[in-house]
Amino acid sequence: xxxxxxxxVALLVTVLFxxxxxxxFTISFKTPDEIFSYPPVWxxxxxxxxxxxxxxxxxxxxxxxxxxxxxxxxxxAAMLIGTMCAYAIARFRTGGDHFxxxxxxxxxxxxxxxxxxxxxxxxxxxxxxTYLGLIILYTAFNLPYVVWMMRGYLQEIPREIxxxxxxxxxxxxxxxxxxxxxxxxxxxxxxxxxxFVFAWNEFLFALVLTRSAVTTFPVQLTHYFGGQSNxxxxxxAMSVLGTVPIFLAVAFLQRYLVRGISLxxxxx
Amino acid sequence: xxxxxxxxxxxxFGYAMIAPAVAIILFIGLFPLIWTLLVSVQNISLIDEDTSxxxxxxxxxxxxxxxxxxxxxxxxxxxxVALPLELILGLALALLFLEELPGxxxxxxxxxxxxxxxxxxxxxxxxxxxxxxFGPINQVISWVAGEPVTILWLxxxxxxxxxxxxxxxxxxxxxxxxxxxxxxxxVDPSLGEAARIDGAGFWRTLWSITLPVxxxxxxxxxxxxxxxxxxxxxxxxxxxxxxxxxxxxxxxIYAYVxxxxxxxxxxxxxxxxxxxxxxxxLVMAALKRVEIAR
Numbered sequence: 260x261x262x263x264x265x266x267x268v269a270l271l272v273t274v275l276f277x278x279x280x281x282x283x284f285t286i287s288f289k290t291p292d293e294i295f296s297y298p299p300v301w302x303x304x305x306x307x308x309x310x311x312x313x314x315x316x317x318x319x320x321x322x323x324x325x326x327x328x329x330x331x332x333x334x335x336a337a338m339l340i341g342t343m344c345a346y347a348i349a350r351f352r353t354g355g356d357h358f359x360x361x362x363x364x365x366x367x368x369x370x371x372x373x374x375x376x377x378x379x380x381x382x383x384x385x386x387x388x389t390y391l392g393l394i395i396l397y398t399a400f401n402l403p404y405v406v407w408m409m410r411g412y413l414q415e416i417p418r419e420i421x422x423x424x425x426x427x428x429x430x431x432x433x434x435x436x437x438x439x440x441x442x443x444x445x446x447x448x449x450x451x452x453x454x455f456v457f458a459w460n461e462f463l464f465a466l467v468l469t470r471s472a473v474t475t476f477p478v479q480l481t482h483y484f485g486g487q488s489n490x491x492x493x494x495x496a497m498s499v500l501g502t503v504p505i506f507l508a509v510a511f512l513q514r515y516l517v518r519g520i521s522l523x524x525x526x527x
Numbered sequence: 528x529x530x531x532x533x534x535x536x537x538x539x540f541g542y543a544m545i546a547p548a549v550a551i552i553l554f555i556g557l558f559p560l561i562w563t564l565l566v567s568v569q570n571i572s573l574i575d576e577d578t579s580x581x582x583x584x585x586x587x588x589x590x591x592x593x594x595x596x597x598x599x600x601x602x603x604x605x606x607x608v609a610l611p612l613e614l615i616l617g618l619a620l621a622l623l624f625l626e627e628l629p630g631x632x633x634x635x636x637x638x639x640x641x642x643x644x645x646x647x648x649x650x651x652x653x654x655x656x657x658x659x660x661f662g663p664i665n666q667v668i669s670w671v672a673g674e675p676v677t678i679l680w681l682x683x684x685x686x687x688x689x690x691x692x693x694x695x696x697x698x699x700x701x702x703x704x705x706x707x708x709x710x711x712x713x714v715d716p717s718l719g720e721a722a723r724i725d726g727a728g729f730w731r732t733l734w735s736i737t738l739p740v741x742x743x744x745x746x747x748x749x750x751x752x753x754x755x756x757x758x759x760x761x762x763x764x765x766x767x768x769x770x771x772x773x774x775x776x777x778x779x780i781y782a783y784v785x786x787x788x789x790x791x792x793x794x795x796x797x798x799x800x801x802x803x804x805x806x807x808x809l810v811m812a813a814l815k816r817v818e819i820a821r
Contacts, residue, residue: 262628265623265628266629266630272620273637273638277640279641279649279652279653279656280640280641282663283648283652283655286655297660297661298666299661299663340547340548341548343547344544344549347540347542347545348545350537350541351537351538351540351541353538353541358545362548365555365556367754367806368556369757369758370758370760370779371758371782371802372559372563372782373555373559375563375782375796375799376558376559376562376566376796377559378786378787379562379792380558395551395554399551399555400555402551406548431536431537435544460645460646460647462760462761463760463761463779463783467783467787477645477647477648477761480647480648480651480765481647481765484651494654495651495655498648501648502644502648505643505645506640506643509639509643513636517706517709520706521744524706524747525710525744525747526713
């Protein structure tokens, strides 16, 4: 009986929380008549893809591609640089406690404070509206997270394995690339996916630092808002295109989700 | 190699490994800070490239800028309402799922989804839901009321805060839920059972046994969310852009407007610096409270 009540409550809460996502998805399959019907229709009479084909025809999907390029390259860079740094901290305590706390504290800085000077610098360097400009910033923005997460994962690797490899004549760098990285691959994988999601969802930097050439999909979405002429079909279809990859990533990631979003504070 | 040589070698290796990270973090961490300080005491704007020393001119102007202080007030209001709401709702959900339940892993996996989507997508979804004519929210309210109700959620000053808070709490309650749920499942159940045998009720056990055990996780979750709320930009930008008027403008949005729409370079720099100072004070105070309470 108690379980039945709990189950009902759980079901209601889950439906409530998923409803906005459901609404977004169904609108993307509706015809204009159904989108702008009063009262609203809760289930499309037929599922049609024209809202998506419009995005392809008008070239709006290029913003998904831009997001993909920027998020993946910056993830790769942040993982490489961040994991190196994390290894030095985990093994040799390089820089001491102050250094690792300083790295983490960088995550506290509000983006609005960073983005203004960076924008003016980028204007001088010609990096506004380029892949490189956005990639550098996202790499830097994600570094504290990667360092902090990878430090936790690397500390779990037993020292003895590395030491025996050193005795066998490996250099430190060989130990890092041939022993440590393969052993830490689940941690690397989990951290990389979160880093990717952060970059994929990021808005403020992209809003400021892109014009048209490398506009990312969240920025493109906000272009559809405005006044009375909301492009509902485009908003919903673009939102779905920008959300499905994230849902797929999370589906593969259930095991690491807790550790990932709590900055390693909770071992999931 | 002697022991000492090995150590020296390792130390050099360590510095080489952190060098790229340090360079990049200095680029986003230190350069903007120094630049901000320097420019904030000059007088650069769209019409004037005055790089002479102006002292605290911009800071004085900021002190008497009611729009800035209102924006700070809005930011703190959002934080003060959303943070406890997310914590309490997240905790309630975590307790709901704590005992075994059919299909529990599926529920948990689904409930997490709002947290991982882009805040702009979240804002887009709620824009569609809140639409006064074609959105389902007014429709449901009309059913309940038994007569057509038209609430202008995003334009009516009486409702716009509720609208933004609903979207915000919807997106981040699952975050709290996930962290609290994970840490609660790690708590040894015999602790609670022992308390219950001693005659403690559900609430007493929760308050005196369970919550103190997961306190560190609660602190971390509040810290992460508190910092995010202090910089809140995306979801409000997607829903209202700070409107109607400047009613929902936060410090991040106001700084964006001054910097990128009014091109008040020096003034924005002063504002950015004050934001950092306020943030530092708030974080210090929060951490101190945590230490004292411990």
